[in-house]
Amino acid sequence: MSIEKPVFSKVAIHTYTNKPWNLQECIDRYSRAGVAAMSVWRNLIDPAEGGIGIDEAAKRVRDSGLAVPALVRGGFFSRPTVEERQEAIDLNRRYVDEAAALGAEMVVLVVGAVPGLELAEARKQVKDGIAAVADHAREAGVKLAIEPLHPMYAADKSCVNRMAEAREICEDLQHPAVGIAADVYHIWWDPDVESELRRAAEQNTLFGFHICDWRVNTRHLLTDRGLMGDGCIHVAKFRRLVHSLGFEGYHEIEIFNEEYWAMDQNEYLELILRREEACR
């Protein structure tokens, strides 16, 4: 390796960003590129989704030397029936075990929503679900990071849509294993975003930090997320802010984008890393 090679010591990439790659391809290519960490999506683990199983995945990840900020994703605690909510709790306990096996710091929680269910009720279900998993997480040495999702996902994916709402759950639970994953895609538009990031840092609940961009002509609600520099988010400013607040975790790159998935993924990885350098 040349000494000029950039080292991305505080960068993590979410495996779903390079959706066409399997787990071993992610490991090999991130390692070769000097990326320090990756957050592992469950589709690469769960045999039901074509994954290689947690034992094999954990062995490969641990052998790789890559750090793992997060297993992605758990949550979906808001569900129509008591039985389904209990199933969500059981599933999330299993995800905690998987995260521990991988050596992941946290499980990212997309908390769920049920179309038409009153949001206050949905949020209560979420809080109860997280509370039921939190002790197990602490014992396993794994954190639970609530990810507020953009309000355009409020109907069916997340009834927690702002940093403030995630903070309220953290304050209610007061559990050392429960905090927040802040993704600029979801929160950049919020007038309170800076003050809420500050409060999260003060409360020791800023567990995760995700970067990407908001395309000004967003063409699809799910799969048109921008790479840093494609859109209007002041990513560098957010990075400096969390750094100034004492955040020492990885800056996780998480992008879902059909056009990028259609690219040669090696070229795409090079592009990702150039853009990461450009928004430092």
Next chain:
Amino acid sequence: MSIEKPVFSKVAIHTYTNKPWNLQECIDRYSRAGVAAMSVWRNLIDPAEGGIGIDEAAKRVRDSGLAVPALVRGGFFSRPTVEERQEAIDLNRRYVDEAAALGAEMVVLVVGAVPGLELAEARKQVKDGIAAVADHAREAGVKLAIEPLHPMYAADKSCVNRMAEAREICEDLQHPAVGIAADVYHIWWDPDVESELRRAAEQNTLFGFHICDWRVNTRHLLTDRGLMGDGCIHVAKFRRLVHSLGFEGYHEIEIFNEEYWAMDQNEYLELILRREEACR
């Protein structure tokens, strides 16, 4: 006319809902259907957009006997340069004059946003722009209604994305001509929506109320808005709430949807009115 014919005495339809119709078609068909009011979009007025001009439009609208809650839409005060911001102010004064000519109660303001401009700066430009138009509006007997737009439009259409942010502008300006148009599509997900509607009613700033629905699998950010009953918004509950708060204005139906525009518009109008009755 049969006495069984429903009378939609508190219903207004936005002309853009029936985009394939020209102004006269909207007038004729809404009148025939017993709809009491329509909000007029400027594309039907502005000759540059194929409209018939304000004088002719005003004559036809006034002759129709239809009430006009709103001229839609003004705003776009946040712009890159001083000159463009002055142009926006001049344009909005003209829209106020047009609204007065039509006999419209208010001009709905989509306040604007500039991609990449700091939101705080954009919001200041908006406040300054509205302030510069407010006296002219009062003198003309026309209200200015800030419409908070869903956060998915924060990049380029509106830097005001919650009722709270619209309220803050109203509180800063303290001008009797300045208030809020609350559209359930944009605000339903907000945990503060009920308390903010209440505050708007108390502050006499709840000028407009728009109904439609949020499709759970929204396929397009602009043109996949649902008709009441298509989605997850508790429209009837919102209607009862604003009624209980003393709101006496029209319930304006405003829907942009490619599939509905492709329908026979007479059949679509019947469907709209059936759905309106179903969510009372």
